[in-house]
Amino acid sequence: MLADIARTLLEILGSLLVALLLLRAWMRYIGMPPRNPVAQFAHAMTNWLVGPLSRLLPARGRADWASLVAALLVTLLAVVLMRAVVGMPVEWDIALLAALRLLVIWSLNVIVWVTIIYVVISWVNPHAPFAPAFEVLLRPLLTPIRRIVPTVGGFDLSPMVLLIGVYVLQMVVARL
Numbered sequence: 001m002l003a004d005i006a007r008t009l010l011e012i013l014g015s016l017l018v019a020l021l022l023l024r025a026w027m028r029y030i031g032m033p034p035r036n037p038v039a040q041f042a043h044a045m046t047n048w049l050v051g052p053l054s055r056l057l058p059a060r061g062r063a064d065w066a067s068l069v070a071a072l073l074v075t076l077l078a079v080v081l082m083r084a085v086v087g088m089p090v091e092w093d094i095a096l097l098a099a100l101r102l103l104v105i106w107s108l109n110v111i112v113w114v115t116i117i118y119v120v121i122s123w124v125n126p127h128a129p130f131a132p133a134f135e136v137l138l139r140p141l142l143t144p145i146r147r148i149v150p151t152v153g154g155f156d157l158s159p160m161v162l163l164i165g166v167y168v169l170q171m172v173v174a175r176l
Helices: 002-030 037-056 065-085 092-124 131-148 158-175
Strands: none
Touching (some): 002 092, 037 131, 065 092, 092 131
């Protein structure tokens, strides 16, 4: 029972930190202004890890390699610790593959959560100060869907289509 609790806590904390690291990399990739409240939050929460790594892996163009490597390292650490908690031996080749798989799953979870937050904000308070950040984050994913799926009765169905697509991808990755 304690092992299950420890494993769950590791997964929660790891996925939250990785989500912030991936958001940071995603925001740099799409060119989100750093003064945005979401960007400031992600930067403040992850700079302790990304700062030192960025000296070794400077950003090139739109890619934030330090954030991406940090996300992979945190995921690998989480996998190793989760295996150790349940008493499984750590085989590094298997741990690395498991970390890559988990990183993809957590990346898809980030898309799910950003989409849900975006939809809720658009219903509750579309003029909130951080609402434009979620629109900018999702624009590269929603624009191609909006070209195919028309608005129905004033409702934009593209977030729902995106969520369905992400859930299908999660099922595929979970089976690997």
